[in-house]
Amino acid sequence: MAAVIEIRFHGRGGQGAVVASELLAQAAFLDGKWPQSFPFFGVERRGAPVTAYTRIDTHPLGVRTSITTPDVVVVLEPSLLRTQPVTDGLRDGGLLLVNSSHPAEELVLPAGGRRAAVDANRIAVTHGLGSLTMPIVNTAMLGALAAVTDVVSMEALDRAIQEFVPARRPENQAAASDGYHDVRVVGGTLPFTPSVPRAAAATLPLPEGPMASESSERYHTADWRTLRPVIHLEKCTRCNFCWKFCPDDAFSFDAEGYPVLRTDYCKGCGICAVECPPRAIEMVEEA
């Protein structure tokens, strides 16, 4: 491998993708390397897709750009494989490491790529990191990364967790160790089918004036959610509270005045379920 290794992290706000990129850089520094890490400056909202970068060299780094042709892509949230172009620019022979309960064989990759999978959700929950619906998987993923690449040593990672993780250090060390031992990697080739065509962003029509005039409804924020409201209409009194308190305007009404969830936009905050007077709304895990 070249002297410079470029790693791109994809996660959701709240999962620890940015901290993962920083922690990896700290560990690489402890290994005597020259690292840098930085997040993509975008919408770092809880649940929103987040991108972060780590670049590691054996010599001082001059380059300061974001990473567009990574050697390694680490995906902290499996549903992002469907909605984000996570493998964009991944180099020939590069590695895709995914948090997934599915085996690595099922991951689609560019020809010649290596792929690895680890069930980091299970590891995080086992060690009480985050919650069931939003496990904090970053240290488990870094342990897996240490196992399947020579990017960073497990010793340095362990030390970096001890020194820089703000809370629950023993649990995070244990999660990294589990990730190190549980990760499965396969080589081989599979046809590459990017989930989002790369040209999509480049072909947006330029607006005619200085005004942004397209509706935000283009963005289907449903993919932020981990929980989904289910309306039990037999209990519904048509009081409109769900509609009234929704920050995402994710309810409409049918002809009889019963609420209808606009599933493309609900972010799963759960306010409707809490505010519903007859308790007719239940939050269930997103399938």
Added chain:
Amino acid sequence: MAKLTIPAQELLRSGHSACPGCAPALAMRLMLKGLGPRTIVSIPACCWTVIDTPYPTTALGVAMLDNPIESTGASISGLRAAADALGIPDVTILGFAGDGGTADIGLQALSGMLERRTNAIYAMYDNEAYMNTGVQRSGATPLGAWTTTTPVGEGSHGKAEPKKDVMGIVLAHHPVYAATVNPSFPEDFVKKVEKARDLSGPRFFHIFAPCPPGWRYPSDQSIEIGKRATDCGVFPLYEVMDGHYHITRKGGALKPVREYFQAQGRFSHLGDADLDRVQAQVTADWNRLVRLESET
């Protein structure tokens, strides 16, 4: 279907990039329900500038101007002057700014706009810290609150200073109308906005705006937290018109402030002695407000 208690028209579009459970997003939805489509919104650097975009999309069904963080008061003054010069008097000019951009960085421009008697509405949505940049304390952060710049640990016990009284600062300028609103009480919120819309001159709203990640509570609790804030007297609902105070929600005896504080992670380090002090201050502030109502 039960009758709608707030207007049906939606001028906030879905697909915006607010966090799940964001009260500032709901606040904008209610604000535009009250003001209607003949509105131009000026938004400085704050959460809302990100919620509305990315370019070329907008989450607002009305025209929006993006401006620097210190400039909301100046920009709505300019928008009003331009509308007047172009002969379009029937448009409401709204500045919609965070607490950092109002109580700290934009205070001068706000003061100038009020003092010049600008015919516009300035709304501060108060999530009590610089949330868009990751929870740094602002002048509007309350006493004792954890933020990333007022940590909890050795030598630091959350924010050491009390919250800045922005309503007090605004009222010292004698605006035509000023009111506190809370998205947990949508009918009161929209009623006040409709009232302000039909007035002329400088008007101000202080919007209570709970923030799940910044205040450290689950996203489904935003409305509950807001109800407790008002019912405990931490954020009383009132309006001041031509100097006359009117409390718009009086639910009998105030509930203990503990019910509000203990629901939020940012206050979880506060002990009984801390909460007793807070209770004494909140009770004194409430009594002062009741007195002002009876005296004016």
